[in-house]
Amino acid sequence: MIPDTSLKLLKHKVLVERLPEHHPQYSHIYQKWRQFESGQAGEANLEYYLQQANLDSPQFLNGLRIEHKSAFQIDWILFDLGYRVILEIKNYTAPIYFDPHSRQLIRTKAGEKEGFPDPLLQVDLQHAQLRRFLDEHNIEQLPTFTIAVFVNRKAILHLQDYPERRRILTAQAIPSFLEKIARKHPAKISSAQNQEIVSFLRDHHQEAHFPILERFGIEWRDIIKGVPCPRCGRFAMNRIRLRWQCPHCDERSTDAHLHTLFELALLSENRITKRMAREFLGELSPDAARKIMQRAGFVKVGTSKGAYYRHPDLAPFI
Ligand SMILES: [Zn+2]
Structure with missing residues (x-):
């Protein structure tokens, strides 16, 4: 299973390499590709810290996408024997203020303010969807934690007003956060059961349909x-x-x-x-x-x- 984000990245990369630079859409697609590249670097940074955590029998899924009623996609999930953790990954840069009233993130970049949805609302929704899916397939539920992880070192998080700030982490904070949860949640399933659940979910992974030429209005004849x-x-x-x-x-x-x-x-x-x-x-x-x-x-x-x-x-x- 290739995570959906890297498939999108690959598609953008191919298109950048095979579109003449004078094509009207070239610079737009190039920008998009650079964004995906930067996201990938952030994920690599996260992966490093996930591996540093000293856990029992962890299994990870990256980019799991399930079509169940409506489709949902989860950046990373950790499956251990006594608990699970769902991680929503953000690669934002610049100072970000977490507004507890609007439940929005407000980013200030080059003097301009921009709003983004609260990642905890996103990850909690994913958790609800995953829970329903697991229930319907009679898969044992375990205590599940949902967090948002900011992986770009250039992000400056202003969390002072935000009541849920313990669920907002940087990549570096991941190992100790996970180890603390692991200590409080002893194994409830066997390592073989855990493996089986992860394989089951992997088998139900469905790639998103992203017809890249159509999305950018590129004609086949424009491609090198x-x-x-x-x-x-x-x-x-x-x-x-x-x-x-x-x-x-x-x-x-x-x-x-x-x-x-x-x-x-x-x-x-x-x-x-x-x-x-x-x-x-x-x-x-x-x-x-x-x-x-x-x-x-x-x-x-x-x-x-x-x-x-x-x-x-x-x-x-x-
Ligand atoms: Zn040559």
């Missing part, structure tokens, strides 16, 4: 096609006797198409028609395209005209 060179990054390698060769730096590769096909899967909602593959790989013959897709482990779905291929590691319709 071809296999980029893994050494110099330039487009496009030529297929010469079952190998790829870079016309700029002479780099040769036998498998440069694998990354290109992964990119194509991300741009196409993981529904790659043979026509798209041929075009993306530099006008290959239908037969060569079919062979390449098969060898790369792509799964053919449907027959004749409506047939398409899907990347084996990605969910369909992403």
Whole structure:
């Protein structure tokens, strides 16, 4: 399971790399991509601190998304043997004031004020949705704590007026916070049961549908096609006797198409028609395209005209 946020990040990255810089949407998409990159760095920071906590038998899920009545998504959940913790992650920078009356966060950046919803309201709602889902599947409930974690070191949190401030943490505060909860909540289920619950939830994870070209109004013809060179990054390698060769730096590769096909899967909602593959790989013959897709482990779905291929590691319709 690839967390939804990293899938979105990857999609934006591919689009930035394959959209000409003069395209009217380029700078907007570039900004979005940078935001996701910064979010990813924040998550890596969080992950480091999660691993520092000295806990019994912790299992983590990152980016779990369940479609149950309405869909809900949880940034991180910790499953231990006597308790659970749901974490809502925020990557905001700049001074943030927690307004207890409006239940809003107010960020001041470059003299401008901006409001954001209270992350504790968000995470409590996720908890309620998860609880219903677990109930319906007869999964044992354990005491569950909900917190918001600010992972960007540039965030300055003004919590003095906020009554729920104990549930607002920075990443650095995570280990001692979790260890304190763990001490008060001895094991109620076995490690095998815990593992089983986590696997069950992972099996019910559903990727969000995010057709990136459609979202930004990008036409297929605007996308730069071809296999980029893994050494110099330039487009496009030529297929010469079952190998790829870079016309700029002479780099040769036998498998440069694998990354290109992964990119194509991300741009196409993981529904790659043979026509798209041929075009993306530099006008290959239908037969060569079919062979390449098969060898790369792509799964053919449907027959004749409506047939398409899907990347084996990605969910369909992403
Ligand atoms: Zn090259």
